Amino acid sequence: MTGRTPAADALELYDRTARDAAATVIARYSTSFAIACRLLGPRPRPHVRTVYALVRVADEVVDGPAASAGLSTDATRAVLDDLERETIAAIERGFSANLVVHAFARTARECGIGESLITPFFASMRTDLAVRRHDEDSHSAYVYGSAEAVGLMCLQVFVNAGARRIEQPPPALADGARRLGAAFQEVNFLRDVEHDTRALGRDYLGLSPGGLSRDDVLDRIDDDLAAAAAVIPDLPRDCRRAVTAAHDLFAELARRLRDGGTAGGRVRVPDIVKARLAARAWAGLSPLRERRR
Template sequence: MKRPTAGAGGRVHHDNQTSLSLYDETAQAAAAAVLDKYSTSFGAGTRLLGRHMRTHIRSIYAMVRVADEIVDTYRGEDARAMLDGFEHEVHAALDSAFSANLVAHAFALSARQVGIGRDLTEPFFASMRRDLDTTKHTQASFDRYVYGSAEVIGEMCLAVFLNTQTGPRELPAQVREGARRLGAAYQKVNFLRDLAMDDGELGRSYFPGVTAANLDDAMLATLVDDCRADIRAAEACLPALPRRARIGVTTTVDIYSRLLRRIERIPAQKLCSTRIRVANPIKAAYAFRNACPGISATRRVA
């Protein structure tokens, strides 16, 4: 039997290239299914992207979601070993461009095409490991956690938006900072939405000094203002994105800004027992408005 030989970039040349392409497509379809099942907010924005960008964002989301499910949903005694094993699969796929794990394979395909490396994936997995044993954060540990769990994800998405057509290249520093701020904002909004579950079911307190028991209206207002400042900083960088990417990101910004306004209006202690949502028809309306610039409508900024 003829053995396949390694080609440029670690990719393997097969006699049957159709089979390898089919495997790539299957992995990407698996990643798309993960996003479709788990997130209507990001799904709404992703559907507005061009085909290749959409595929890359779905693959990033799927990788992040699998790691998150290990630490938040599975939580078995071997969760750390399982997370370490998944990280190894992701990094091995980055090196070899192939993985038996479909999600790792899909992520590696996208990462190699747009220039996502271990400088972003390693901080992400480090933050995921902190969820296995950190229950309360100092400001310093909170900042490190948010960087790895959210800011690097924003930078991964920016690499997709700016490098899908060109291939890997260095990202502009100012726009990269905006992407990180947006990732941080989304993470913090999710912390507020999930405060009751994090504090009760998972026994975690993300915001330093804030728990479901002591959250008051003044604390909540401060946290909302912090999220809003991140979103505004990120919005200033939106003009640097390609049009389709700008439309998609703007839609997710609109959704999270609406979440933030609803969180702002609810009494702090009620927030601790209620998970705020944005209805799917409203998400669809944001997507439609942003995709159709001729429609007369005024966006509400964060």
């Protein structure tokens, strides 16, 4: 053969292609996240995209496409198990034939994302194949794996992308990352409660008369958003705008959920409001603080 690419250049090209694949996943599945991600600096941006691409692919495995392709629950679980094993193996060897996994593995190696965060995430994804109604304990475990651990992965990126050596984030930032992830997840639970119940047969919140109410969940969300907002100024400068934009988008969703519920369909933030929130974040304004009514 002629025109063979040198090995080092070939890996660089493969890395770029893998990162482009991750960016495509995010652009197709989450316009809101894609907007927020553009507010990140060039140092953390590609790494955060790779984290969310892997998370999205795993989430899609359990949320419909696999079943639509004719896979049984056991077969879907096997696909998810294979994805977890390939992810961990790719981190160890620095390569995967799966482009999204490869991109994530390169990020994990550079930023110090290990099995202590990956294993709980995949455990929560497996829960979606087995648990239909969550109690308080299973809810907490699910939220940790599916959302808080992802927030901690992103924090590892914020602190370590491009650094000479990996450092552990300060405890206050770790708590803020967890609470912001939890708030995002619980907003989505409330937005999707009808779809989750009717289409997927899942009850994540266990709302009931005389028990946990929507207002209880919204109060918890507001508390978590406030705690996260307090530490956003302590993040690296090239991450603050994007995290502020994401925080403010979910604060706006929480406000609309409190005002209008879900009677009119899935609560959304209009594009013009998203643009306004992104603009204020770009201007360096502080995160929004929602006053509970």
